Amino acid sequence: MITAEHAISRFRRDLTLGAAVRFALLGAALLCVLVGPFFGKRFDSTIALFVIGMVWLVLSFRSARNSQQTAMFPSLIAAGQYDVAEQQIERTLNTFSMFKSVKVLSLHNLAMLRHAQNRYQESAMLCRALLGQRLGPLDHLTKTSRLILADDLLELNDSAGAYEAIAELYNYRLTLGEALRLLYVEQDYLWRIGAWDRMFAGINTKVQLAEILPTPQSARTQALLSLAAKKLNRTDWSDWLRRRVELLTDVQSLIGQRPVLRELWN
Amino acid sequence: MTEPTPVPFLDVPMLLEHSQPAPRTAWFWYGLGTFVLVVMLSAYASTQSPEMATLVRMLSGLIMVGLMVGMGLITWFAVKAQRSERLQLEAAEELVSLRRWPQAAVLLEAMLMRPTRSPGARVQALIYLSTVLARYHRFDDAISVQNHLLDNVMMDSGTSHALRLGRAMAMLRSDHLFDADRAISDLRRSTRRAEERNSEDVEDSDGSGTTPTPTFESAGLALIEVYRDVKTGHPAEAIEMFTAKLPILRQQLGHRSGDAYALVAKAYDLLGRSDAAQDAFEKATLLSPVDELNRRYPEVLSLSEKYNAALAPSAA
Numbered sequence: 026m027i028t029a030e031h032a033i034s035r036f037r038r039d040l041t042l043g044a045a046v047r048f049a050l051l052g053a054a055l056l057c058v059l060v061g062p063f064f065g066k067r068f069d070s071t072i073a074l075f076v077i078g079m080v081w082l083v084l085s086f087r088s089a090r091n092s093q094q095t096a097m098f099p100s101l102i103a104a105g106q107y108d109v110a111e112q113q114i115e116r117t118l119n120t121f122s123m124f125k126s127v128k129v130l131s132l133h134n135l136a137m138l139r140h141a142q143n144r145y146q147e148s149a150m151l152c153r154a155l156l157g158q159r160l161g162p163l164d165h166l167t168k169t170s171r172l173i174l175a176d177d178l179l180e181l182n183d184s185a186g187a188y189e190a191i192a193e194l195y196n197y198r199l200t201l202g203e204a205l206r207l208l209y210v211e212q213d214y215l216w217r218i219g220a221w222d223r224m225f226a227g228i229n230t231k232v233q234l235a236e237i238l239p240t241p242q243s244a245r246t247q248a249l250l251s252l253a254a255k256k257l258n259r260t261d262w263s264d265w266l267r268r269r270v271e272l273l274t275d276v277q278s279l280i281g282q283r284p285v286l287r288e289l290w291n
Numbered sequence: 292m293t294e295p296t297p298v299p300f301l302d303v304p305m306l307l308e309h310s311q312p313a314p315r316t317a318w319f320w321y322g323l324g325t326f327v328l329v330v331m332l333s334a335y336a337s338t339q340s341p342e343m344a345t346l347v348r349m350l351s352g353l354i355m356v357g358l359m360v361g362m363g364l365i366t367w368f369a370v371k372a373q374r375s376e377r378l379q380l381e382a383a384e385e386l387v388s389l390r391r392w393p394q395a396a397v398l399l400e401a402m403l404m405r406p407t408r409s410p411g412a413r414v415q416a417l418i419y420l421s422t423v424l425a426r427y428h429r430f431d432d433a434i435s436v437q438n439h440l441l442d443n444v445m446m447d448s449g450t451s452h453a454l455r456l457g458r459a460m461a462m463l464r465s466d467h468l469f470d471a472d473r474a475i476s477d478l479r480r481s482t483r484r485a486e487e488r489n490s491e492d493v494e495d496s497d498g499s500g501t502t503p504t505p506t507f508e509s510a511g512l513a514l515i516e517v518y519r520d521v522k523t524g525h526p527a528e529a530i531e532m533f534t535a536k537l538p539i540l541r542q543q544l545g546h547r548s549g550d551a552y553a554l555v556a557k558a559y560d561l562l563g564r565s566d567a568a569q570d571a572f573e574k575a576t577l578l579s580p581v582d583e584l585n586r587r588y589p590e591v592l593s594l595s596e597k598y599n600a601a602l603a604p605s606a607a
Contacts, residue, residue, distance in 0.1 A: 054355070054356065054359070055356075057352060058349075058352035058353060058355070058356055069348070070348055070351075070352050071348060071351045071352065071355070074351075074352060074355040074356075075355075078355065078358075078359070081359075162370075200381060200385065201384075201385040201388060201389065229606055236545075236546045237388050237389075238545075239545070240541070240542060240543070240544075240545035243545055243546065259604070261604035261605065262604045265577070265601070265602075265603065265604050268577055268601075269577055269578060272541070272548070272552075272574055272577060272578060273541060273545060273546070273548075273578075274541070
């Protein structure tokens with residue numbers, strides 16, 4: 026099993042190496058064009074350019090194949106096939122790629138995998154390494170990484186760190202999926218600081234959105250909203266949400282995840 | 292002067308035809324021919340004089356760089372177009388999730404009226420289209436889209452299962468009971484096969500290290516079977532199925548398990564068990580609005596007159 030530290034160091038090394046290879050090939054091609062004709066018959070720049078082009082094509086093809094593989098990782102993780110995902114991510118991380126995107130996606134997927142495996146410390150480390158990079162066309166990964174990081178930090182009881190990650194997300198335009206995930210993470214943060222008013226604000230919309238979340242996340246979000254309503258003496262909302270939660274999930278396992286929710290069933 | 296024929300909203304045969312990705316032009320052979328021609332011409336020119344040879348070398352270098360830049364630009368435009376298509380698909384998915392059906396229909400129609408850039412995007416858009424068509428109660432159209440996908444596209448087992456479920460539900464809604472029964476039997480067989488494969492994997496994992504996958508049970512299939520039993524007047528079987536499958540209905544369907552509670556309320560009502568029907572109807576309306584349940588299953592329409600729905604809290 027690949028460690029987070031090893032993955033990060035490999036990722037950084039490969040980014041540097043990939044950039045060096047790209048610049049070397051482009052520089053060599055430019056030299057062939059600009060300087061080659063002055064060497065006369067001693068140096069055939071056409072052949073040199075052809076060789077450079079072939080090397081570029083082969084390396085691009087390998088990178089494209091790796092890129093195709095990375096597209097499968099999220100579905101493997103979602104299907105719970107962690108071992109297969111682990112093997113494939115490790116292979117992609119250990120293979121040279123000329124382009125940054127393959128490495129970035131692999132590291133991002135490794136962070137997702139570690140999060141799914143409840144290895145929050147490693148997942149947070151990977152997310153931070155990713156967020157430290159300029160992602161360019163893959164900038165949309167920044168939002169997902171921040172959401173994972175915020176969730177990791179909450180699981181590690183680092184509310185201040187989670188706040189920073191969440192606050193940054195308000196600078197972006199989120200997709201529906203990201204907005205749903207933010208709702209889930211943010212409610213988990215707000216109860217920790219006792220911001221019951223903020224949790225209850227816009228509860229109609231929040232409940233509608235929570236209904237679209239996957240069942241376990243939906244149940245936990247609605248349970249936390251029910252707790253906020255109870256704290257604010259809105260028993261109508263609190264009872265209604267609590268009864269929904271009882272239909273959606275096993276209450277004891279929910280209390281096991283967040284003991285503060287015991288208050289709803291006392 | 293003749294009146295132009297009005298184009299029908301979401302014309303399925305037309306959308307299926309127009310959305311086919313355009314076949315790729317065989318640029319490779321044109322490119323190869325040009326390349327050979329250029330090589331021959333430059334070889335000929337190089338033999339004429341040393342000055343000409345130097346000029347040819349310079350020109351071929353520039354052409355090579357031009358080709359690399361050109362390929363880069365073509366790739367950039369292709370990526371941009373694909374990203375735009377992906378964004379449209381994401382928007383369609385969001386609109387369907389948020390039940391903004393008119394907007395989703397307009398967007399999908401616009402997407403499918405012209406060739407999609409990739410077959411995958413077309414498949415995804417057609418899957419959303421079948422959902423939108425079912426929402427507008429155009430079940431025969433939804434079935435034709437689902438049949439087209441199942442007959443012509445290789446899909447992963449999860450997507451194929453979801454499509455078959457949607458098709459079976461559409462068949463039930465449009466009273467094609469014989470076809471629905473056959474579709475349910477097919478689904479049962481494929482589910483059983485998946486369960487057997489999983490149990491083989493679990494046994495195998497002791498010896499060879501194969502990763503065991505969780506047992507495959509389909510809550511969607513259970514819901515369809517409950518609906519079929521209610522629709523065909525077999526309430527006792529519907530209740531039995533619901534009771535046996537409640538844990539997976541809850542786990543896999545989440546709020547949509549409200550549908551199963553509504554149908555089982557109808558089953559209890561058919562058996563004259565009013566207390567149980569009241570309890571199930573209250574649970575159903577706790578999870579889903581009454582209007583939504585009535586729209587999905589016209590058979591439960593009468594329940595709201597006989598039983599009390601769960602009281603939603605006043606707006607905050």
